[in-house]
Amino acid sequence: MSEKSVTPMSEDFSAWYNDIVVRAELVERGPVRGTMVIRPYGYRVWESLQADLDARIKAAGHGNVAFPSLIPQSYLQREAEHVEGFSPELAVVTHAGGKELEEPLVVRPTSETVFGEYMAKWIDSHRDLPLLLNQWANVVRWEMRPRLFLRTTEFLWQEGHTAHVDEADAMRETMWALDTYTAVAREIAAIPVVPGEKTPGERFAGAVRTYTVEGMMRDGRALQSGTSHYLGTNFAKAFEIQYQDNAGALQLAHTTSWGMSTRMVGGVIMTHGDDKGLVLPPRLAPYQVVIVPIGRNELLERTTAAANELAGRLRAAGVRTHVDDNRPQLSPGFKFNDWEMRGVPVRLELGPRDLEGGVVTLARRLPTFEGQGKEQVPIDQAPDVIPGILEDFQAFLLHRAETFRDEHTADADSWDEFAAQVATGWARSLHCGQSSCEDEIKADTAATPRCIPSEAPAESGPCVRCGLPSAYGKRVIFGRAY
């Protein structure tokens, strides 16, 4: 491990991010430009998010499946908007088994087409609906401006694909996925995302309506953190997904798709981190508590034994605990900095004096509602009090992020206000709804419409940019985005 320190976030957010993801051993650049290698510490964050989201997906009646990653190129061409949207990003297999293939295969950028082909086979009657499927998979989209976790040539995600009898049922599903993403982001990742609909210009290629949850990062930019699409009958037409209704008539199914990805790990880093490094929400932290035994020789043996004994009791109380006892070459001070950099919510220091007094020194990664800096906790009581301290820490992170988001979001009713606001955060403004006007805004400020928030008061008036009457009946959130 190098002693080189992390670029302060306040100095250069982008350099801070690139430093921290590598230094904290979350991820590295892969061998092919734009790819990434997710290391155990980073993968564990993803696994915790995945476990929570998967349980919600299953509880709502979806079945997990595994489709092949290689899709015949012709499948994509069956839905015109879809192929237009994805063509520039495709990786294409032209040779396999030592021969040139008759038809090239694309590595899936998303799987609506191949799910569509099989949904058509599996659905005969209205009794087969709704068909609720989900897949955890890797997808490949060739990226020109890659960024670790946020925009990589290959990433991991779940993609839900469902079919329904009508628009009403498909829209219920689309909103269920949006609500679920909102809940996972808030409750697990402590990211207070704003759910809402995308404007037509920002829709998924092939969707009738696209919904999104948008998080605000600590540089004021937005991160699209999950999307849910009502696909209407677009894919049903392209793949002949039909069912016999009650009266025996053939009807097109209405389909949805929705996805959340490893991009969320980047969102966690950029929502909670600071100049010292990562700050991990306890529900996603690989180690919620790290115990550092301190001392020399025989005293170190005793504090190490006590640390391991305490770790056993913490684990029995459901706390993910690590004892830093196999790096004798490093000083306690180095270890403290290292675990702060790696974002561990609670550090316990256990020195000979602590042991003598029957206490451990507890240090939170950040002062919270309840706790300022260091405090002493009786060793015996630690397993009783630490779960509550972790809950407090989790709640504090959400609160802090919510406060930050609200402080960096404001109504903007003039162009000057708008331009100033999107330089450091989000603007809530009225907009005419024309994509040419969206394009001009983007060219001038780099800001795009992030979403038409689900919850916002009814309002209308002139467009903040062009003065034409507003669309959507409420304000749109604009911001620069990842």
Added chain:
Amino acid sequence: MSEKSVTPMSEDFSAWYNDIVVRAELVERGPVRGTMVIRPYGYRVWESLQADLDARIKAAGHGNVAFPSLIPQSYLQREAEHVEGFSPELAVVTHAGGKELEEPLVVRPTSETVFGEYMAKWIDSHRDLPLLLNQWANVVRWEMRPRLFLRTTEFLWQEGHTAHVDEADAMRETMWALDTYTAVAREIAAIPVVPGEKTPGERFAGAVRTYTVEGMMRDGRALQSGTSHYLGTNFAKAFEIQYQDNAGALQLAHTTSWGMSTRMVGGVIMTHGDDKGLVLPPRLAPYQVVIVPIGRNELLERTTAAANELAGRLRAAGVRTHVDDNRPQLSPGFKFNDWEMRGVPVRLELGPRDLEGGVVTLARRLPTFEGQGKEQVPIDQAPDVIPGILEDFQAFLLHRAETFRDEHTADADSWDEFAAQVATGWARSLHCGQSSCEDEIKADTAATPRCIPSEAPAESGPCVRCGLPSAYGKRVIFGRAY
């Protein structure tokens, strides 16, 4: 659902297998030749196996990671035997992002090369060892004779990759993985696999020693169900995986790799199934218990309510339970056959007369040690007794498979005995160890050396085929294989 019945196993094993995997909605052929689509019922089996194996892998200190699926073609060429072994099976990406790539990328057939490249970066000192990594991933190997689950162009697996200071530590790891696969196969899949070493002709491309667990299917053929490789310093040399030892000298690391795949789902089907269809071990069954409420109109409403109430109590007792209450168009008899075909260990029938008597009728998928056919169980006691009935069922399947394997395995000391034995099962024979002799045996009988079993008495004598002195110091297991 079609009423068409499954080809009896006794008539045509291969047709039975192909019928059953599709009829039971485990899997379907994918859009590209040799690929498969794993459906929810099949994926759930894989998820249960995966959860158990993943917990063992983590408990032994391995960290999960995610490497990219696209590997520069040149990486494979660095280890001569490795590239020779895998070249014919590669799928190659030549175009991406709308351009021809400067260097083609292969879709990973396995990941020793890319793990090797990064292990070299991550390892400096002996303190960094052992490095214990694992990945759950999809891999692509172009198959000329595909078979659902058993040999598909794309499949899911875990691949462990580890680096160690010396041969002794790497061999400990290699044997840990072999023991773990043996335990998972026996304890979870109820497949009494035989662990052992592969002969040199059957080694993994690039390995110094390959170990395997071999299961016997109900047609007497062997299924290689997991492999563990000691790679020596072959990949360490190719990728410069080096460390500084205690004395400051640079040393090559010793590496291992090991994998278990969705092929295991095929193994479960072919180890336990029968003419009626699947038989699933309770630890892998998506539904351990299915309750079928019976009756008409108001009576059906009452039995359905009672079935759902019972299901709630069974779930609270940790039993995966399904109530078949949303297919009013099907008769109880059809449902019974359907769940038998789908391999559910325990079926509960709940009719008006059962309800009146305060009982359910319990039917095991097979008679076991304790239970013959149907019996009546008081509804109140069902959640207490069913977990034990499922354990008994699980133990019975392992016992039955073990008996079958032993009845179809015999010593063969003459060529005639050998040829007769491998026609229906496995032969234990002495062998000279020459690969030309192995090839002749295969050409004559289709049998190959499955493994040199870990546990077997010391023995030597003339080769069963050529009469030259035996190698290995013990008998080798031969059989036809999938």
